[in-house]
Amino acid sequence: MELPFRIVNVFGIEGDPFSGNALAVFEEASGLDDSEMQAWARQFNLSEVTFVDDGASTDTARADGPARASVRIFTATYEMPFAGHPTLGTAHVVADRAAAHVGGPVDQVLLTMPAGDIPVRRTSDGWQLQANPPQHRQARATPRQVAAALGVPVTALVTGATQWVSCGVESLVVQVDDLEALRSAAPNPTLMLEHLAMPERPPHAYLWAWTGPDTIEARMFAAAGTTLEEDPATGSACSSLGGWFVGQGRTALEVVVSQGAQTGRPSRLVLTVDSDATIRVAGRVAEVGSGTVSRG
Structure with missing residues (x-):
């Protein structure tokens, strides 16, 4: 049995074919069980499949x-x-498949996933998702523990600005006021597991700093055992940042988030928080390849 898939780059930058975060989408996967899906994800070895x-x-x-x-x-x-x-990359594929049935472009997609129904809509150069309302909880780790785990000076942490936020998946949102500290951050995965532990999955920490009135630079780290991973572009954590703004009472804003330079995959995410506290994340989506694999 042949399984078709597509490769898309999400949150990329126009003119740079190797920017953004790569994703594989299995577009006809109804016959796969959980173990097969996990095995194919391991086989592709991308951030997600x-x-x-x-x-x-x-x-x-x-x-x-x-x-x-x-x-x-x-x-x-x-x-x-x-x-x-x-979410954005899959919406692109689903809309493309649906367009063949309606005889024209499909500009809205509703994706059902374990976190719930996520509305996605087409933009001028990509797609925009609407995140779930945020949930917040305070970090139990002290500033010194957070700083040590993330490899930044404790003086770089913005006082009171570290918080766990979830819009479907939880991230530790950590604001720093020193851009060089952000860029040179060297997290310790052992300390992340000790101080930033999360239920059911490795700890995720999202460091960010202002670079202008409406521009932000961010990095996303995950720890698993002694291994540290850095994500090129993280829409879920960007949603959590939107949730952080909502928790701070800041709405009616739009910011451009740069991420991924340190991984060699520069990325651009657009975060919008509407006046009613609705959180949206948008980015460019570019299909770069397709093929089939044999199920065996």
């Missing part, structure tokens, strides 16, 4: 309504209930 239930309802898409599909998101080692760049 998504699996679309092609028996869902892309065939019933209407030109005046969203295409609907169920999707599962896997890293190489575990399943994610929600993730930003997989």
